[in-house]
Amino acid sequence: MCYYLDGTVNLYMRPIEAITVTVDLEAMKIIHFQDRLVVPVPKAAGTDYRESKQNPPFGPELKGITVVQPDGPSFTIDGSRVRWANWDFHLTFDARVGPIVSLASIYDTEKQEFRRVMYRGFVSELFVPYMDLTEEWYYRTFFDAGEYGYGLCAVPLEPLRDCPANAVYMGAFVAAQNGMPIEMPNVFCIFERNAGDVMWRHTETMIPPDLITEVRPDMSLVVRMVSTVGNYDYINDWEFKQIGSIKVTVGLTGLLEVRGSKYTHKDQIDEEVYGTLLAENTLGAYHDHFITYHLDLDVDGESNSFVKSKLETVKVTDQTSPRKSYWKVVSETAKTESDAKIKLGPDSAELLVVNPNKRTNMGNFVGYRLIPGSVASPLMTNDDYPQIRAAFTEYNVWVTPYNKSEKWAGGVYTDQSRGDDTLATWTSRNRRIENKDIVLWYTLGFHHVPYQEDFPLMPTISTGFELRPANFFEYNPVLKVKGPNNVRWPNCSVSSSGLN
């Protein structure tokens, strides 16, 4: 694929369409060249995103703002082990998938011990298919982890911009092609977030003359990595909350893949162009992002079960109540892998991983709940070759018995995959998953219809999911978290200075 760099650093906005060059990377030789048709190259004007290249008028400037922790951070990092509030986990870097969170345990104040939540969690694969049939586009169905290395594409985080002032940075090492270690600086940042939200509160007005108000601000610990896979920048957050939740967020920003085109106005278009006209000669191609997480939960121990609690309408027909209906909870424990394949949709259900060997004092099985964010399912047909390779996106949820060879949802050798080594093929054995060491696989997604605001660089759009305790604790685990020592507005001598 060829791009024209003149007049901009935003090469992705200047595709030289319909030229294909095939290179033998072993021999470093061009072995095929094709110039199929002539398409205008989009202009450079308006594509550069660097501040130094912008002309006035500029947007309104905001006054400085920062976060202050006068006594330092509340977390400690000891090698790869991170401890913060009630959490204790390991954070390591993997060239294929980036951050791996492992051995995540939470301190139970009641039981006075750490209890395991997750053995290991990471992004297993990403699938980014473009919806364009033309010769230079039909094959653009990327697997960002297996083909490029989601960790290898990690970029150095920019202090004070990618992460706030109170962030701590960590580097990583990867092996070069010659086997020598290469340091990647600042691939992770870790910081405490104080976003101004409320962890819990209540005001009681029913006991006059008292007015009881009890509020706990929300604090969390964020682990961030940014992976820039060519044009796209993925912002990956693992966020640990005192209430026991692990919240995973992925933000998409960076540059679209655009197609060069003869069109300069929508009214000229009378054919399928597979995208939105974003600027003159520039079509933002329709595409999807699916991100599949490997979540090896060990809820209070290794042996877990997957429970789907469906909310079902019950009709009342016997005149015992003035009501004609209500809903009840019908829980089903998945016996085998096929029971746990779920396409999320309008059906109302709670999805839980429980430990069937441990119960609360009340007799409820201890568990964690998956709360999905934005849900998307593939719109390509199942017999389409890229979709066969990405069959792991067919369901939003899968559960497998732990198997150390089943880490990569798209197969070990994704580049060469024909779809015979994916999560979909593994689960076709329909193994037993009840009361076993199980892995929860969750796929989130976006269908991306570009809009002009995405040109020449996209504002971040985010989604994610939450793993939240569900009868894991005997009662609210943050009831006994004291209110913070409020740091009052400090009297500061501040150095305000621009970076540029």
Added chain:
Amino acid sequence: MCYYLDGTVNLYMRPIEAITVTVDLEAMKIIHFQDRLVVPVPKAAGTDYRESKQNPPFGPELKGITVVQPDGPSFTIDGSRVRWANWDFHLTFDARVGPIVSLASIYDTEKQEFRRVMYRGFVSELFVPYMDLTEEWYYRTFFDAGEYGYGLCAVPLEPLRDCPANAVYMGAFVAAQNGMPIEMPNVFCIFERNAGDVMWRHTETMIPPDLITEVRPDMSLVVRMVSTVGNYDYINDWEFKQIGSIKVTVGLTGLLEVRGSKYTHKDQIDEEVYGTLLAENTLGAYHDHFITYHLDLDVDGESNSFVKSKLETVKVTDQTSPRKSYWKVVSETAKTESDAKIKLGPDSAELLVVNPNKRTNMGNFVGYRLIPGSVASPLMTNDDYPQIRAAFTEYNVWVTPYNKSEKWAGGVYTDQSRGDDTLATWTSRNRRIENKDIVLWYTLGFHHVPYQEDFPLMPTISTGFELRPANFFEYNPVLKVKGPNNVRWPNCSVSSSGLN
């Protein structure tokens, strides 16, 4: 309904079940008393949520953290008019619904003018039905705005806990029963949020030896009100983003409604109890929360249309491409109200309000997009009396032509409603909505299955939606936002002090 206060302020955890007292509030007389059956009252122990009533062990304490704006806030408030970054809007208080955001416009740096986005937006109604058929519970199907006053139930926000250190507070006045004004202090707080997120970024590695990194941190302006309707605390945020988005979030916390019960262990239960056993003699009742927003968008002018852009799979059968499928966008403009009734589900669609009279230079209609968060639909049957009254929850999305009498989705006199004055009845006229001043109604919801973590007080759970520009601007409206003047870690003399 009776509660026992002894030993706790958490009266909601000590229901005296099955006693019903009917009071004539005009005469201030008890006109009916019933003690239907004897049910154990749950214990007081473990229910109080005040810090002063907790015994050790306490959860881990975190070091102080705060936000600093050495040069002050970047917003101005002039009466009810708020200006921040590229936004200009009015904020007023309404006893029925709380915050009303009106005349929200955004500055277009390219066009050098403010452009209208929303004429008026507010919570129109809330519906909270409990799923319990027993005599003292079947009727608990609350309409929090129409029956209680979502604004009247606003509570004074606690500085440094409900809102961060950089927040500014506003009060409001309501009319007392005798017509005299009553001041409600601190009902709103307004603050700039710097949560450590990224507004946009890109790192370019493809132009060696340069490594280009350009990052803009995300800043937003939050308007918050907390409404405590009896047991539940709703945290309402309207958040304005520089990228042009209005993000609405509602967080649920406070106290559950629980039912007294003879049960002290799950294994004893062999009947339908309509809830989760949370503690001894304490059942957390299953229920729903539906929150319906009235969003009178005026996208770049009054006359707007509602467009549903469906993403449809196209099968490729003619061998023109190695691909067998792709998806395309099929846009339909709603002509009448019935075209715009939408139950959100697995169908992939983009929902837009566009101005059919204004186009970008590229010819796209200027628009805003509704991005839903957590979606829930009613599980009660349509012929159930409470659901007839709450028929406005039947669809997640409705669009009506503006009518000044159609503000309250559950009718003007909700208390007395029999379902003949709701959004559902208004739209049965099937009025024309194309290229008119239209109102978008959006209902978000939770089905709440309580877990033990929700006892005796629930950690906040949040959802919301986003209104995001979609071909409203010619290009990314924050491309020309300069990087912030980074406030470097300040040298502060800080007073750390606890509040208690």
